[in-house]
Amino acid sequence: MSLKHYLRMAYKEARLTSEADLSTVQHLDGILQSDHENLVLVYGGSFNPPHRGHLDVLLSGLRPEVAAIAIVILPSEDYHLRHKVANSHPDFFLQQKRRVDILSAISSILKDKLAFSHLIGPDKLSLRDPLAIFPYELPRLLVTNKARHVAAQFLPGGKPVIWDGFGDRSRCSPDYGNEYEGRESGQAEIVLWTCTGVGDSIPVKRGYYLQFTKAVSADIKSTDLRGALIQSHLLDEASLDKLSAKDLLVILAPILM
Template sequence: MRRNHKQNIPSQSVAAKSRAEQGVATATATAPLLLDEYIRRVVGSSSSSSSSTFPTQHRSSPAILERGRTNHVLLYNGCFNPPHRGHLAQLVHALRHAGPGLNVVGAVVLVADDLYLKWKLAGQRGALSLRLRQRVRLWEEELALMAEEEGRRCWVLSETLWPGHADRLDRLFGEDGVDVEFVRLAGGDKVRVAAVEHGLWGCRSVITTDVSRPVDFYSSSSVGDVALSMPMPLPLSRHGEWKRVVVVGERQGEDGRDEGVGSETLTTKSTVISSSSSSSTSTSVPQPSRNIWTCSHGHYNVRFVASSHDERVDPDLSSTKIRGIVAAAKKLDVDQLEEKLRGIALSPGLLARYIKEAR
């Protein structure tokens, strides 16, 4: 009996170990897949590549990747010398209003390196030229102050290092069976009637908005949030017909953000509803709550998320304008310069200190 008991101990241990391993596997399979954890594994937690918090459509919730559907992450690149409120408005608008069908879970801001910035500013003697780390930090501080408790939704990284990071992320996503697609967020200068910049970083889709600057393919007429017309965007060269994205069953939060529930359907211009339409117009096509349009060129897609008049920021706001303010304010102290930059630049206090330190 004693020998039999001893012989049973290993078998019981093996069974217990097996049950424990199954429990771990089940817990792992059901645990939320946090985008932040993937990025930290690839990028690391060093100060040069730290993550910032940022609000999107799911309040007080981390950026969670879902199995069984495509998760989209925005890539927003630029010199950001310095970053300003227009850059932030573009990012916020795309994250909040891209539509639930796209399932945008987060964004990566990609900041150009110092060598590229030097080339871009060639010939502009005395122009403000912030270092990469400074431009990253200006973004990070502004994003952290915006949403301290809303979870990590945005990461600010070096554009030069991104291709290597993306390759490693793709491998990790594949190992865990989660589908993630990167989508480029571009300004109106990259999406024009004459040409669209496709294919950067392998992105098949581009999103743009008119919240920070006008686009040359679309104009609207509105009073406040009330649209007086629903114009068709002008055709983009070598792209197919624009189709309107109609969000069905979407709810709007208290702060005006789209909460991301519902589904999407597409309508052509023949089914677009106008506020001037007669009351006899068929109600089979639901009234869209926001102007979102999409068109394609081969396997490349463009999504345009229009803004209302009240949402738009000053179209003259630019990094060039800020550099002009800085050049004309050489005699101001840090506090005075910060006041000049407030409401225009991101993290105006930090930017003012950077500028004074450089002098």
């Protein structure tokens, strides 16, 4: 069945949403396969505002090394975001619905076989408790250093450090055709490292680290971006709420490109 159909049935059965909300489930064209596991990445964050670093993480999750059938984007609830920005430019506040509208506008650039995994950048990774990602729990985690590199998360030989509760890492070197033809394994520009949980019951915990060897984009901090946007456009929550998604994209264009 299709992932869109699966999620619609799941939401309806669990009574977590209304018929009106179900009609908004879009861009989920992945087809679930009954003969193997289907990986769905869950990319959660504040996205206040969305920027190029977010897009880099999102696009890296679509790499063939990962083989995910879809990515579900979950912007933080408003109450969580207000607490987060209370001491860092709280005037720049995009309500969850507005953040969903922006992300949707940018993008218009079998139950036991469905596996959900967090998708995060390395700045969100806790080596002592990797799966502790508020506000929902998933048994898997994919870290990508496309938008930001944290040197302390790698050993001298280049392998990612071992996370607490997980075993040693193995390098995944699948064959994806001409893109990697003629390259030796040690010269790959992108490497996927995998590891499994230690001493856990089913579902087994799994960790993935998608390592990009080329230089990553410049370090981007949402706090600094909010301050610059407030200063250059005289924005606050009231004015942000009046702007359309199209107008917001015009303002955010420099930090998305």
